[in-house]
Amino acid sequence: MSVTPTIDATTWKRAGKREWWGLAVLVLPTLLLALDMTVLHLAAPHLSADLKPTSSQLLWILDIYGFMIAGFLITMGTLGDRIGRRRLLLVGAFAFGVASVMAAFANSANMLILTRALLGIAGATLMPSTLSLIRNMFQVDSQRTLAITIWMTGFIVGSAIGPLVGGLMLEFFWWGAVFLLGVPVMLLLLIAGPLLLPEFRDEQAGRLDLVSALLCVATFLLVIYGIKSSARDGLSLLALLVSLSGLAVGWLFVRRQRLIAQPMFDLGLFANRAFSVSVVAMLLTILALSGAWLLIFQYLQGVVGLTPLQAGLVMLPSALVQTAASLLVPRMARWLKPSVLVSCGLLLAVMGFVALMLVSGRATVGLLVLGTVIMGAGVMPMMILGTDLVISSAPPEKAGTAAATSETAAELGMALGIAVIGTVGASVYRRQMTDSLPAGLSSEQYEVAVDTLGGALGVIEQLAPEAASQVLLSVQMAFSEALHVNAFIGALIMATTAVLTAVCLRQVRLGASSH
Incomplete structure (x- = not known):
């Protein structure tokens, strides 16, 4: 039977062992989805050699998963409110497991595109379901903030270990093995979910x-x-x-x-300032981060010359500090208002962007790592408390819709960051390369080197040592300049978001909207 919890304070109760074990189950698909977003990029060369996709097909293989998640989040969130969040989670887990097996044994590029699309649709059922169940399972503010912190830590760990797990699996297995990671996780969710997770739905909602x-x-x-x-x-x-x-x-x-x-979607949710400001602030935060992160891994591999596995190891300190910082947020939230904690964290992240502006060549890799560490620690209050404010400011029966809105804002922020700030960085790189490339290159080599970092590195391999060193110097200077510009734009957006949250959330306290 489904239960629709009321918002009467007399019905609140502290979460017990069952809820905390249930949270552990909910973190598993979250960790897996974060890992799945990064691991396929490492497998791309291997599957390309096997399936021989066209350049267009390869782009669809890489992109279709994110397209489907972003496209279906709101719909799946509202569907969960109607049919039950646990039911939707378990259906999505089953579909994700089946699609994972199909993707692992895909024998053509078109089949892999189709199975990746199915994985994205199934993934869209998992994200809002996990977060909305947390909203209903943890009714006490401090417990809910800690639960969201643990849930968010799953994302951090999944993103951090993605390159490491992918690199190790590709060392010993074929490319399809990276998809099979999801099968045991989804089996565990299907077994433990009915035992540990309660069911919630909006009893007043009509048909979809x-x-x-x-x-x-x-x-x-x-x-x-x-x-x-x-x-x-x-x-x-x-x-x-x-x-x-x-x-x-x-x-x-x-x-x-x-x-x-x-x-289907209650637009009245945006009338709540805590909800609307938190959604916008999360979008802007992810937008600023995406524009910088787009270039960081390219910088480590293309300019510094690290392998994907080495680049993943270099970024581990950032993930570890993010995890530690996230665990401090619930404690700090007991003493500081969200507006103070979030805005101060975002201003700290601005300092991380400033550190990136000073990076130049191999000698300053430590500064790049420091910048990412500061950025990661600074945004954690926004990501945790912003998510908490979004789902707690909505009525419990609308938790699925609220959770989906939060996730959609993150997806849009990521896409806009890559498109808008990434385009600016690319234009800076091209302009700098046009001005600094040495004479002696053929017209074809010149065009390829100016177009992308990967193209320039390919040209360098064709040149004599002296000419190669000159082109490499141009590449390092141009890409460093692109990183500096993207970091500057990210710092401006992050500082603006800090002001937005400080001003617009100053009267908001955790739990105040929903209680």
């Missing part, structure tokens, strides 16, 4: 409005596709038209929600 669901999915698929196309190939008329079409469909979705008696 399929028209609204289609409009919602189309909105995000079109917008994300247009943004990613612009990031990959530069701004084009087609990418612009696709993005504008997505915005037009989004307008129809919003209009329909205002007109129908039982809307």
Whole structure:
């Protein structure tokens, strides 16, 4: 039977052992999804040699997973509110496990694209379900903040170990093995979930409005596709038209929600300042980080010359400090208001961006690591308390919708960061390379070197030692300049977000909105 918890303070109760064990179960798919987002990029060369995809097919193999997650998050969040969050989580876990096996044994590029799309749709059921169940299982503010901290730590650990796990698996197994990581995790979730996780749903919700669901999915698929196309190939008329079409469909979705008696998505959630400001602040924070992180791993591998596994090891200190910082947030939240803790953390992150502006060549790799450590520690209050404010400011029966909105903001922020700030960095790199490349290159070599970092490194391998060293120096200077510009933009966005949260959340306290 489903239970719809009330918001009467007399019904609050502290979470017991069952809830904490249930949280451990919920962290597993979260860790797996974070790991799955990074591990495939390492496997790309191996699967390319086996399946021989075209360049277009390879891009779809890499991108379709994120497209589907972003496109289906809101729809799956609201579906969970209607049919039950545990039920949706278990259905999604089963689908994710089956799709993982299909992807592992895909024998063509098109089959892998299809299975990656199914993985993305299944992944979209897992994200809002885990977070909304935490909202219902942990009713006491301090316990809920700690639970969200542990949940967020799953993301950090998954992202950090992705390159390491992927590198080790590819050392001993074929590329499909990276997909099989999900099978035992989903089996454990299917076994333990019914025993440890309670069921929650909105008993007052009507049937899912399929028209609204289609409009919602189309909105995000079109917008994300247009943004990613612009990031990959530069701004084009087609990418612009696709993005504008997505915005037009989004307008129809919003209009329909205002007109129908039982809307799929409750736009009234945005009337709550804690909810709306936290969603915007999370989007801006991820946007700023994505623009810098886009270049950091390229810098370590292309400029410094590290392998993917070595680059992952170099980034481990950042993940470890992030984990430690995240565990401090619940304690600090007992004494400091969210506006103070979040804004101070974001200002600390600005200092991390400043450190990146000083990076130049191999000699300053330590400074790059320091910058990422400071950035990672600084954004943790925003990511934890912002998520807490988003789901706690919504009524318990709308927790799935609120959780999906939070995740969608993060996905949009990531896509915009890569597209907008990434495009600026790419243009800076091209301008610097145009001004600094030595004479003596063929016209084809010149165009390839100016276009991308990878292309420039390929050209260097073709040159004599003296010419290669000159081009490498140009590459290091140009890419360092691109990193500096992206870091500067990220610092401005992060500082703006710090001011936004300090001003707009100053009257907000954890739990105040929902209690």
